[in-house]
Amino acid sequence: MNAIRTARQRARDELTREIKAEARRQVVAEGPQRLSLRSISRELGMASSAIYRYFPSRDHLLTALIIDAYDSLGAAVEDVESHVPREYIRARWQALCTGVRTWARQRSQEYALIYGSPVPGYRAPEETIAPASRVAMALGRLLADGWAAGELRPVQAPPLRPGLAEQAEHVATVIAPGVPREVLAQALIAWTQLFGMVNFELFGHLVGSADPADEFFDHAVDCMADLMGLPAE
Amino acid sequence: MNAIRTARQRARDELTREIKAEARRQVVAEGPQRLSLRSISRELGMASSAIYRYFPSRDHLLTALIIDAYDSLGAAVEDVESHVPREYIRARWQALCTGVRTWARQRSQEYALIYGSPVPGYRAPEETIAPASRVAMALGRLLADGWAAGELRPVQAPPLRPGLAEQAEHVATVIAPGVPREVLAQALIAWTQLFGMVNFELFGHLVGSADPADEFFDHAVDCMADLMGLPAE
DNA sequence: TCCTCTTTGTGAGCACTGCTCTTGACTTGA
DNA sequence: TCAAGTCAAGAGCAGTGCTCACAAAGAGGA
Incomplete structure (x- = not known):
């Protein structure tokens, strides 16, 4: 709106940032459930009630952190993927996957915040x-590029049930226009597979089987690439 | 040990059960984080401090609930799978998957308890x-049966990286003796895929794409069956 | 039976939480 | 300059997990 914000506005923005920063520090250090408004206020040297001028409730503050986490993950993935030449579709997929995993491992509490179980009653x-x-x-762009270049192999999969075909068609229009629904159905599988693996790795469900998970992860990523019909290269 | 337990012992067992039952009711109704020892004691008409004679901490009570949840899920899956004739390997896989999903949807809070993000600092x-x-x-038995019957098709997948081969071999010895490691590597993928989908469905990450998820789920289950080389039938 | 020893329940209390509300001080724009 | 709007502070409410000293009650040996 106005480039010249009032002093009050600037102070408000700054304090909002500081509150979020301290909140993120606590989440990273001790997990989302230990996030305490009172300890934030203590750390910032203000009264606990003052926090409520900036975030109406603990949940609102958590929501702000969640949005930041999504953005951070999205940016990280976009960044790592953008370093792969546009025409190497399979390599871009691999970069996307390792991007997600690396981010998740480095910031596991924030990952849990967005992909773990939601806080009860939280919508x-x-x-x-x-x-x-x-x-x-990002996955959609990659598929669209591959399709436009005529590099996607036809998918080997059972025919789509009608409802799924419709959903896949809708996803296509939103995310990867022009790409056939069969490809997007497989992409949905690959997508849930990716986060399923990261979840299991981070939350300890691979202990005793595929732990450490590096090679299993790479193997699965390859299989998913084949499932979507990404070119070998 | 002794069939004739003392009155004290019987009272203790009963109260332990009642505490867990009330705790489970609260978890089902309001989610794990709202579980409160004080409100349990209030509901049971006892002093809050008395609970600690039965569970040394809130986390210990949660652990008891987690074990029960795992057992309940395991029993449900075993039950639904046992109703499929032993030789229908693919149908057993499908039953296993829908068994997991159905249980998870019916008891979502308990599912979140075991497959959501772990409580902070909780090991x-x-x-x-x-x-x-x-x-x-259950998945291992199914694969072993299929392998013993010579019904598994050779898996179409990239060769296993050495570390993964070792892990798959180890999983095979524990869960499906005799079954080749290549199959178990694919089974690991199918396994993470299964819970990845259920996670995403329950935690709202499929809204806007594959929601409702029934057909997508069935489709993915089929694809995973193919991935593992299960017979068509 | 009596008399210890152990187990169990109680209630007060500590340190903490999210959140509300009143009060008084400050900034802002007309 | 001055009323309107904004903000921080502090007290307070209702709740939490957990500890501890103490008093009943049961268990088992002499």
Whole structure:
């Protein structure tokens, strides 16, 4: 709106940032459930009630952190993928996957915040869905590029059930226009596979089987690439 | 040990059960984080401090619930799978998957308890790992049966990296003796895929794409069956 | 039976939490 | 300059997990 914000506005923005920064520090250090508004206020040297001028409740503050986490993950994935030449579709997929995994391992508490079990009674608000879809968008672009270049092999899979065909068609229009629904159905599988593996690795469900998970992860990523019909190269 | 337990022992067992039952009711109704020892004691008409004679901490009570949840899921899956004739390998896989999904949808809070993000600083204790592996065991039996019957098709996948080959070999000896490691590597993928989908469905990450997820789920289950080389039938 | 020893329940209390509300001080724009 | 709007502070409410000293009650040996 106005480039010249008032002093009050600037102070408000700064304090909002500081509160979020301290909150993130606590989440990273001790997990989302230990996040305490009172200890934030103590750390910032203000009264606990003052926090409520900036975030109406603990959940609102958590939501802000969630949005930031989605954005951070999206940016990280976009960044790592952008370093791969555009025409290497399979390499871009691999970069996307390792990007997600690396980010998740480095910032596991924030990952748990967005992909772990939601806080009870917590319903993801409207403003989270855009940042939440950045990773999916990256996958969509990659598929669209591969399709446009005529490099995707036909998928080997059972025919789509009608409802799924419709959903896949809708996803295609939003995320990868022109790409056939069969490809997007397989991409949905690959997508849930990716986060399923990262979840299991981070939450300890691979202990005793595929732990450490590096090679298993790479292997699965390859299999998913084949499932989507990505070119070998 | 002794069939004739003392009155004290019987009272103790009963109260332990009642505490767990009330705790489970609260978890089902409001989620794990709202579980409150004080409100349990209030509901049971006892002093809050008395609970600590039965569970040394809130986390210990949660662990007991987690074990019960694993056992309940394992039993449900075993039950639904046992109703399929032993020789229908693919149908057993499908039954296993829908068994997991159905249980998860019916008891979502308990599912979140075991497959959501772990409570902060919470480390899964030793006694959870046996009940936690019941679903994996069922998958192993199914593969072993299929292999013994000579019905598994050779898997179409990249060769295993050495570390993964070793891990798959180890999983095979524990869960599906005799079955080649290549099959178990694909089974690991199918396994993470299964829980990845259920996670995403329950935690709202499929909203806007594959929601409702029934057909997508069935499709993915089929694809995973193919990935493992299960017979068509 | 009596008399210890152990187990169990109680209630007060500590240190903490999210959140509300009143009160008084400050900034801002007309 | 001055009313309107904004903000921080502090007290307070209702709740939490957990500890501890103490008093009943049961268990088992002499």
